[in-house]
Amino acid sequence: MTDLWFFKGKISFQWVNPLWELTLTRVREFVREPEAVFWVFVFPVLLAMVLGIAFRNTGTEQVFVAIEIQSQEESRLASNQMMEWLSQDPNIHAIQLPPKEISRALQSGRVSLVVSTRIEGSSSSQKDALGKLVYQYDASQLKSRTARLIVDDVLQRAMGRKNVAQVIDKRFDQSGSRYIDFLIPGLVGLNLMGSGMWGLGFAVVQARTRKLMKLFVATPMRKTHFLFSFIFSRLLFLILEVIVVISFGWVIFDVSVRGSVLTVGLISLVGSLTFAGLGLLVAARPVTIEGVSGLMNLVMLPMWLLSGTFFSSEKFPDLMQPVIQALPLTALNNALRGVINEGLPLNSHLPELGIMLIWASISFLIALRWFRWQ
Numbered sequence: 446m447t448d449l450w451f452f453k454g455k456i457s458f459q460w461v462n463p464l465w466e467l468t469l470t471r472v473r474e475f476v477r478e479p480e481a482v483f484w485v486f487v488f489p490v491l492l493a494m495v496l497g498i499a500f501r502n503t504g505t506e507q508v509f510v511a512i513e514i515q516s517q518e519e520s521r522l523a524s525n526q527m528m529e530w531l532s533q534d535p536n537i538h539a540i541q542l543p544p545k546e547i548s549r550a551l552q553s554g555r556v557s558l559v560v561s562t563r564i565e566g567s568s569s570s571q572k573d574a575l576g577k578l579v580y581q582y583d584a585s586q587l588k589s590r591t592a593r594l595i596v597d598d599v600l601q602r603a604m605g606r607k608n609v610a611q612v613i614d615k616r617f618d619q620s621g622s623r624y625i626d627f628l629i630p631g632l633v634g635l636n637l638m639g640s641g642m643w644g645l646g647f648a649v650v651q652a653r654t655r656k657l658m659k660l661f662v663a664t665p666m667r668k669t670h671f672l673f674s675f676i677f678s679r680l681l682f683l684i685l686e687v688i689v690v691i692s693f694g695w696v697i698f699d700v701s702v703r704g705s706v707l708t709v710g711l712i713s714l715v716g717s718l719t720f721a722g723l724g725l726l727v728a729a730r731p732v733t734i735e736g737v738s739g740l741m742n743l744v745m746l747p748m749w750l751l752s753g754t755f756f757s758s759e760k761f762p763d764l765m766q767p768v769i770q771a772l773p774l775t776a777l778n779n780a781l782r783g784v785i786n787e788g789l790p791l792n793s794h795l796p797e798l799g800i801m802l803i804w805a806s807i808s809f810l811i812a813l814r815w816f817r818w819q
Contacts, residue, residue: 463670471678474648486685489636490693496755497625497698508592511542511550513561523562530603531596551583558582558592560600629694630781631754636686637713638748638774641720642727642741645675649728650737672812676721680714687713691785703788711791712784712798716777719801722808723773729815748774776800 510531512524524541531539542550542559550556559581578600582589687709694700702709727744731737751765752758752774761769769775776797783789791798 463667467670467674468677468681471648471674472681486689489632489690493625493629493632493690493693494697496628497694507536507538508558508588508595509556510537510539510592510596511547511556511559512539513547513559514541514543515561527560527562527600531599534599537596537599547581551581557586557589558596560596623698625694625698626700626786627757627782628755629690629698629700630785631778633687633690633713633781634716634752634774634777635749635754636690637683637716637777638720638745640682640686641679641717642724642745644679645721645724646728646737646741647734648675649725650731650734653732654734669813672725672809672816675725676718679717679721683713683717684710700785702785704784704790708784708791709781712777712780712794715798715801715805716773716780719773719777719805719808722805722812725812726808726815729812730817748772751775753778771800773801773804
């Protein structure tokens with residue numbers, strides 16, 4: 446009987462299936478590394494907490510406006526009148542600033558809009574007494590354009606303007622529309638990518654650099670047993686990875702899964718297999734930790750930026766969309782959001798599942814061919 450002593454455990458390849466024993470070895474390796482446990486289970490929760498608090502829904506956002514203090518008596522009276530009107534709106538925070546502080550306030554973001562008046566002639570009417578309204582703002586900033594519309598509406602109404610048509614506001618506030626609802630599925634996808642690629646890639650290269658591969662080559666096992674053991678060990682932690690993030694979102698931020706939990710599990714399973722295959726492919730040849738780290742960053746960084754984890758991938762130009770939609774993390778994020786936020790069934794995400802399965806199959810087959818023990 447051929448025995449291999451490894452990580453303080455006796456692995457018998459003659460009487461027990463090598464794939465099972467190798468999988469258990471991978472699990473023991475993971476559990477014995479506190480850093481790996483932190484990055485897989487704790488870090489996504491901390492990230493969700495920080496971003497969920499930072500971008501939480503806080504009701505109507507206040508508009509910060511500055512009214513320029515002018516030297517002319519009539520202009521000062523007009524500025525005071527505008528200050529009184531704007532202060533009556535709870536959504537507007539108005540302050541008065543001298544001309545020399547205007548540019549600095551706009552540049553630093555202290556205010557989004559500066560209002561001043563230009564008096565031409567004299568008139569007894571209230572509107573003419575204010576003269577012309579002058580708005581100074583950065584037109585490239587959405588919050589500045591919004592501030593301009595809100596402030597102008599308040600001032601025009603105060604000066605007697607009436608709406609031509611009656612307006613009815615219908616407010617939309619439904620589960621799934623908040624930023625945290627968008628974020629949680631993206632963090633699940635990001636976590637599956639990170640654990641699949643970093644967890645597998647580093648483990649393979651580390652075993653190669655520590656000359657452990659020579660011991661494995663001397664045992665009665667196949668290359669497929671060795672590579673599949675990494676994949677199966679990650680699948681054992683898959684349920685915990687998904688449950689921890691989604692449960693945290695549900696308990697702390699009331700993020701609910703509107704679709705089938707089984708569908709979420711199946712999509713996560715396919716996503717985990719995809720990134721496990723990519724992780725093995727990246728680790729098939731490198732012989733140093735520095736080398737595999739560079740390749741990991743080269744593969745993962747575009748998906749971090751383009752695949753819609755923290756913001757929608759649709760913000761990128763249409764010319765880039767075919768490439769973005771073909772990325773495995775984009776497919777995984779879109780499928781998870783469709784089930785969790787919209788309650789869509791599994792058959793609605795067959796294209797995304799197809800993209801992930803293609804990536805998984807091709808990457809694993811190439812990894813089998815390119816893999817080297819030393």
